[in-house]
Amino acid sequence: MNLATSIEQHDPSRVALVDGESAHTYGELTERAALLRAVLIDNGVGPDDRVGVLAGNEPLFVAASMAALGVGARVIPMKPTNPLSELKRKLAAIEPAAVLIGEDGGWIHTHGGTLGVLLIDAARAASTTPPPPIVERDADDIAFMMLTSGVSGEPKVAMLSHGNLDAAQRAISTEVEGGLSPDDITLGSLPVAHIFGLNAVLLTSLRVGAKIILERRFDLLGSLELVREHQITVLAGAPPMWRLWSMTDAAEGTFDSVRVALSGAAALPSDVFNDMRDRHGVVVEEGYGLTETSSVLTTCRGGEVRPGSVGRAVPGIEMVLVEEDGSPVDPGDSGEIVVRGPGIFHGYFNDPDTTGQVLTEDGWFWTGDVGVFDEDGYLYLVDRVKDLIIVSGFNVYPAEVENILLEHEGVAGAVVVGGESLETGETVIAHIQGTATADELDAFAREHLTRYKCPTEYHFVDEIPVAPTGKLIRRELR
Amino acid sequence: MAAPAFTFEEAPELPGNERLSKYGVSGLRRLVHRLWDLDIEGLHHIPATGPAILCPNHLSFCDSVFVPLSLPRRVWAIGKGEYMDDWKTKHLFPAFGMIPVDRSGGDAAQVALDTAAKVLDGGHLFMIYPEGTRSRSGNLHKARTGAARLSLRCSAPIIPVGHSGTLAVQPPDQFVMKPGLPVSVRFGAPMHIEDHGDPADPRTVRKFADEVMFEIAQLSGQKYVNTYAGSDDTPDAPTATGAPVTKPSISVPPGRSRAPKAAFAGLS
Numbered sequence: 001m002n003l004a005t006s007i008e009q010h011d012p013s014r015v016a017l018v019d020g021e022s023a024h025t026y027g028e029l030t031e032r033a034a035l036l037r038a039v040l041i042d043n044g045v046g047p048d049d050r051v052g053v054l055a056g057n058e059p060l061f062v063a064a065s066m067a068a069l070g071v072g073a074r075v076i077p078m079k080p081t082n083p084l085s086e087l088k089r090k091l092a093a094i095e096p097a098a099v100l101i102g103e104d105g106g107w108i109h110t111h112g113g114t115l116g117v118l119l120i121d122a123a124r125a126a127s128t129t130p131p132p133p134i135v136e137r138d139a140d141d142i143a144f145m146m147l148t149s150g151v152s153g154e155p156k157v158a159m160l161s162h163g164n165l166d167a168a169q170r171a172i173s174t175e176v177e178g179g180l181s182p183d184d185i186t187l188g189s190l191p192v193a194h195i196f197g198l199n200a201v202l203l204t205s206l207r208v209g210a211k212i213i214l215e216r217r218f219d220l221l222g223s224l225e226l227v228r229e230h231q232i233t234v235l236a237g238a239p240p241m242w243r244l245w246s247m248t249d250a251a252e253g254t255f256d257s258v259r260v261a262l263s264g265a266a267a268l269p270s271d272v273f274n275d276m277r278d279r280h281g282v283v284v285e286e287g288y289g290l291t292e293t294s295s296v297l298t299t300c301r302g303g304e305v306r307p308g309s310v311g312r313a314v315p316g317i318e319m320v321l322v323e324e325d326g327s328p329v330d331p332g333d334s335g336e337i338v339v340r341g342p343g344i345f346h347g348y349f350n351d352p353d354t355t356g357q358v359l360t361e362d363g364w365f366w367t368g369d370v371g372v373f374d375e376d377g378y379l380y381l382v383d384r385v386k387d388l389i390i391v392s393g394f395n396v397y398p399a400e401v402e403n404i405l406l407e408h409e410g411v412a413g414a415v416v417v418g419g420e421s422l423e424t425g426e427t428v429i430a431h432i433q434g435t436a437t438a439d440e441l442d443a444f445a446r447e448h449l450t451r452y453k454c455p456t457e458y459h460f461v462d463e464i465p466v467a468p469t470g471k472l473i474r475r476e477l478r
Numbered sequence: 479m480a481a482p483a484f485t486f487e488e489a490p491e492l493p494g495n496e497r498l499s500k501y502g503v504s505g506l507r508r509l510v511h512r513l514w515d516l517d518i519e520g521l522h523h524i525p526a527t528g529p530a531i532l533c534p535n536h537l538s539f540c541d542s543v544f545v546p547l548s549l550p551r552r553v554w555a556i557g558k559g560e561y562m563d564d565w566k567t568k569h570l571f572p573a574f575g576m577i578p579v580d581r582s583g584g585d586a587a588q589v590a591l592d593t594a595a596k597v598l599d600g601g602h603l604f605m606i607y608p609e610g611t612r613s614r615s616g617n618l619h620k621a622r623t624g625a626a627r628l629s630l631r632c633s634a635p636i637i638p639v640g641h642s643g644t645l646a647v648q649p650p651d652q653f654v655m656k657p658g659l660p661v662s663v664r665f666g667a668p669m670h671i672e673d674h675g676d677p678a679d680p681r682t683v684r685k686f687a688d689e690v691m692f693e694i695a696q697l698s699g700q701k702y703v704n705t706y707a708g709s710d711d712t713p714d715a716p717t718a719t720g721a722p723v724t725k726p727s728i729s730v731p732p733g734r735s736r737a738p739k740a741a742f743a744g745l746s
Binding site for chain 2: 308320322323324325326327328330332333334338353354355356357358359360361362364366372373374375380382390392393394395400450451452
């Protein structure tokens with residue numbers, strides 16, 4: 001197998017990608033990928049070499065990635081919006097044999113001499129070598145290496161094999177009722193350097209032969225225009241995007257073509273869900289997955305949408321909720337989500353210690369997320385294990401406290417973290433963006449929260465640190 | 479405090495009801511007050527009629543004597559079916575409201591829960607130890623979710639109960655209860671699950687169970703530890719909530735470390 005063959009399986013005249021005014025067929029993508037394979041071979045790049053792809057949501061990202069996969073190399077998607085210092089740090093960590101540069105990454109050429117790595121302009125590179133055939137790979141051979149700093153700090157590089165990504169793609173296309181199909185038109189606004197945008201949206205759409213309307217940088221009005229103009233059927237976004245879409249006064253019928261609305265990467269606030277449903281007639285389906293699981297673990301596809309739930313485990317995934325010692329929780333109780341299945345990654349690159357903290361030899365991946373099943377197996381996420389605050393022995397999940405504080409009309413943003421306390425071990429500290437005073441918030445919290453969950457300190461900040469995916473960056477406030 | 483006026487509720491539909499008369503129970507109540515220095519607080523929280531779930535901490539076998547006999551109404555609880563095979567317990571325990579449940583079957587927990595629901599649906603009081611078993615460490619342990627689920631299912635409030643002194647009266651493995659010692663039983667305000675989260679959201683059950691334990695800790699003065707009773711101290715015999723089920727464990731990553739967070743002095 002080789003994921004690089006996925007674009008070659010469709011009618012070459014079918015449009016695969018639309019990028020602004022230009023459309024690119026599956027045939028054109030296949031040709032460009034073949035040419036770049038030759039270029040990579042010319043430069044001595046072969047199986048298991050690491051190849052960076054510095055490109056945004058553009059056709060060259062697809063051609064370059066497929067080319068690198070085609071010679072058996074491992075692809076590391078790199079965000080062209082990263083500052084130079086950040087890119088240098090990442091290049092030092094992954095030491096690629098070459099970096100293929102797309103249009104959005106073109107600015108790097110002026111710094112080429114300082115990087116100490118082979119840069120290849122994917123748009124202009126040429127070769128006289130006949131395009132080599134796509135190299136056959138095993139399911140366990142690494143295809144993508146995803147840079148994932150998440151919101152917890154140190155960057156990690158998750159290794160995903162051809163078999164991993166293939167399994168996750170099948171789980172949300174052919175193996176689920178109402179999954180992605182060749183007739184779909186997908187909006188490609190989510191960044192392709194993120195697993196949600198890469199595998200759940202871009203690669204799965206390419207696999208089934210759908211058409212992807214690329215948006216290089218998310219913009220509210222621009223995305224709405226694309227939805228209308230191209231009659232988008234699959235609309236995928238992170239919660240901040242859904243919030244903007246929910247608030248818009250888009251013309252009636254804008255979303256009529258949308259048959260699948262997906263949210264992931266962070267919890268979708270209930271008011272956003274309600275607004276999308278009530279104002280725009282769109283029922284947003286939450287899903288759940290991590291980079292380490294090749295994106296999707298649960299989906300509402302093939303089932304029903306239950307507000308607050310991220311759906312049920314996709315086919316092939318074993319999902320268990322466990323106590324700290326690995327024993328399954330009682331029915332109806334919450335526990336850490338532990339999963340096993342064909343989409344689970346092969347560990348972090350050059351980091352056996354971190355890998356050993358989350359992955360067992362028999363294939364169980366400890367996600368670090370706490371969840372609970374309802375009686376029909378629908379999963380509801382509680383919070384991150386690492387964010388847990390323990391007050392006098394009692395668990396306090398920051399999300400619960402934050403959601404209460406956000407209900408106060410004088411609060412625009414809230415982040416809750418733990419602080420040290422001699423009396424209670426830890427204490428709840430709230431960072432607030434808004435106009436409410438500490439006394440008002442204290443009274444409000446005492447009215448709505450059990451005593452041990454009430455913040456003991458309030459700090460006021462100008463802006464709450466939020467990642468583009470909508471996840472709070474708590475480490476900045478600890 | 480003197481024993482409050484007692485209501486002996488007839489419940490012919492419940493097993494064990496026919497055992498011992500209300501006169502017998504009244505006699506036991508008087509005896510308990512004579513033999514021990516029993517201090518009872520918060521009786522005004524016990525509804526005169528209607529269902530409620532009593533959730534006490536669990537330190538000693540004799541908790542099942544002091545808590546029921548502190549109440550102004552008859553209370554029911556689940557007990558091992560084996561008690562009915564022993565002449566010492568077959569009449570006495572049902573008098574305290576024990577409903578014998580055979581726990582040898584695979585669905586014993588469900589049978590216990592269904593029986594409890596029957597009690598509550600009949601408008602009676604039901605007692606369940608949320609920790610599931612006696613605490614041998616003296617700490618208050620993490621709750622099993624049975625009581626919270628029962629509260630949700632039957633729309634019955636939970637009344638947190640914190641007691642102290644029972645461990646000295648009857649330490650583990652002692653058959654005789656030492657007389658003359660002080661025992662305190664404190665009842666807290668009824669807790670309704672809908673005040674603690676959306677009852678339709680499955681996350682609410684654990685949240686409610688934890689918040690009940692917080693109230694019990696306030697009443698009993700115990701230190702709370704977020705592990706199940708029996709898991710970090712001497713393995714204990716199961717009591718009223720069902721036999722522990724042996725479940726296959728998921729392997730834990732070898733590099734995983736869960737260093738305990740900083741020690742603390744107690745509840746603030």
